[in-house]
Amino acid sequence: MITNHLRSRIGFEVELIAPKGLSRRNLADAIARLHNGEVIRFFHAQAEPSKLPDTPIFENLTLGFKVVGPGQKLIALCVDDLTLQSDLDKSAASKEGWYRIVSDDARFLELVACQCDAGLPIKQVLTKLAHLYRTDLQIDRSGMCRVVDQSNHSIAIAAPLPGERERACELVTAPIKTDHHQQLSEFLCLAKDLAYTIPVEGATHLHFEALSFHSAQTIKNIVNLFDDHDQLLRRLFKTNIHCTRLGQWPQSLFNLVAQPSFTLLAWPEAKRQLQELPITKYCNYNLANIIHEIKEKPTFEVRILPSSLEALDIINAACVVEALLTIACSSINIERLGPVGTDNKSILAFLNEINIDTSVRDFYCSRFRP
Known part of the structure; x- marks a missing residue:
């Protein structure tokens, strides 16, 4: 038994990589089972550099998983982190059911997060946003779904997730006030049991x-x-x-x-x-x-x-x-x-x-x- 010496209220964020064939959803499910909780899929906002001229940053919404207990009390989050790159095979095919939503304006993505359901599949998730702009959802052969305004300016795009990005997992605990070691150890032991590893970055x-x-x-x-x-x-x-x-x-x-x-x-x-x-x-x-x-x-x-x-x-x-x-x-x-x-x-x-x-x-x- 390790004595807890911390007195502060602390939230912990630990970056991990799921083994091939698994995803951050698997860790969220394991945490939910341990705590008799449930997993809620949600949009997690991130930003990454863009290679397009005049667009220095691409704003992203990626799929995250919130674990809640009785009374919807937050236990932990399992989310993507775009800094984790080296361990993932970018040439791998996108995993079915996984996608991200991108825009060049964070305000559009905030609207998406407020109005759209992260639990919907890619071909339906932006339908409500298109209705708000009184336009039709545009779907191309690659599976990308695009919303434009009345002037045909792009608002947001839902695109299949790049290869193996579902394996990136940032474990985010709810703030912990007591028994820090015991609570964090429970989460990390689950990750080890699932063969999660440490990312290069x-x-x-x-x-x-x-x-x-x-x-x-x-x-x-x-x-x-x-x-x-x-x-x-x-x-x-x-x-x-x-x-x-x-x-x-x-x-x-x-x-x-x-x-x-x-x-x-x-x-x-x-x-x-x-x-x-x-x-x-x-x-x-x-x-x-x-x-x-x-x-x-x-x-x-x-x-x-x-x-x-x-x-x-x-x-x-x-x-x-x-x-x-x-x-x-x-x-x-x-x-x-x-x-x-x-x-x-x-x-x-x-x-x-x-x-x-x-x-x-x-x-x-x-x-x-x-």
């Missing part, structure tokens, strides 16, 4: 509930503390070198929090100034959900963990992050000092300085002792 994301981080001082502390320790944490956690959509915060963020007047600001004004900066989610530590107060994810997201089928690896990393966040939320003022060392001696000193359980400290110290 795989990552794990930690979403710490951030409602208590709504202060200028706390944001300054988080920015300076995590930037100074970024290289150390990436070595400690063994960040996947093939993982994409990572990066540093813009210099303008450091300039803002370094202003003596910033920590004196009330949260609404601090938030307004932060919202003016070019901060996206695609960085090592995602502040965007806090700054823009995303209702679905009011979180501080850590994106540098590798994917893992071992819950203990993920939970121990969460304990280290929680210790740093506890420091950031304290009354002290943390200035930016520059990157700390990443040699074994520096890592061991760091582990001995932060407030983590002995078992967590020993877990990491065993890797870095001379």
Whole structure:
């Protein structure tokens, strides 16, 4: 029995690959059976770069699977992640019943998600959208279904899913407050039983509930503390070198929090100034959900963990992050000092300085002792 040392409410996102012949739906079904729940098919929004001129991004809706328990309480999601590419055979035929919906405008896809039923087959799923525009659904020989407006401008296209994309599976847990290790381990054991594996580009994301981080001082502390320790944490956690959509915060963020007047600001004004900066989610530590107060994810997201089928690896990393966040939320003022060392001696000193359980400290110290 592993003692749970975490106190934070945390959502876990673990990227996995289903074995050939299976899909993310199989993991969702297994989770539902374990919890006496049900699986609901839904549209999961994503974006990917486009090769078409004047269209830098293709907005996507892919098929996701929501596992709910009694009272429709969320248990987990199993969704696609377009960063997972290397493990999939793009030349494989599209699997029957699997499709995605694409558009060059996210607003059209939001309309699709609100008006169309993800449970319908490809030839029927956009019929209601076509009716809204008073046009007919266009279906070509490849199986693509297209909706246009009265001027024949494309609104959205439903297309058969590219080869093996159904195998990509990002396991997203509902926020967990207690027994983090036990609950995450249950999900990952099911994945191992189904022979799921770690993707080449795989990552794990930690979403710490951030409602208590709504202060200028706390944001300054988080920015300076995590930037100074970024290289150390990436070595400690063994960040996947093939993982994409990572990066540093813009210099303008450091300039803002370094202003003596910033920590004196009330949260609404601090938030307004932060919202003016070019901060996206695609960085090592995602502040965007806090700054823009995303209702679905009011979180501080850590994106540098590798994917893992071992819950203990993920939970121990969460304990280290929680210790740093506890420091950031304290009354002290943390200035930016520059990157700390990443040699074994520096890592061991760091582990001995932060407030983590002995078992967590020993877990990491065993890797870095001379």
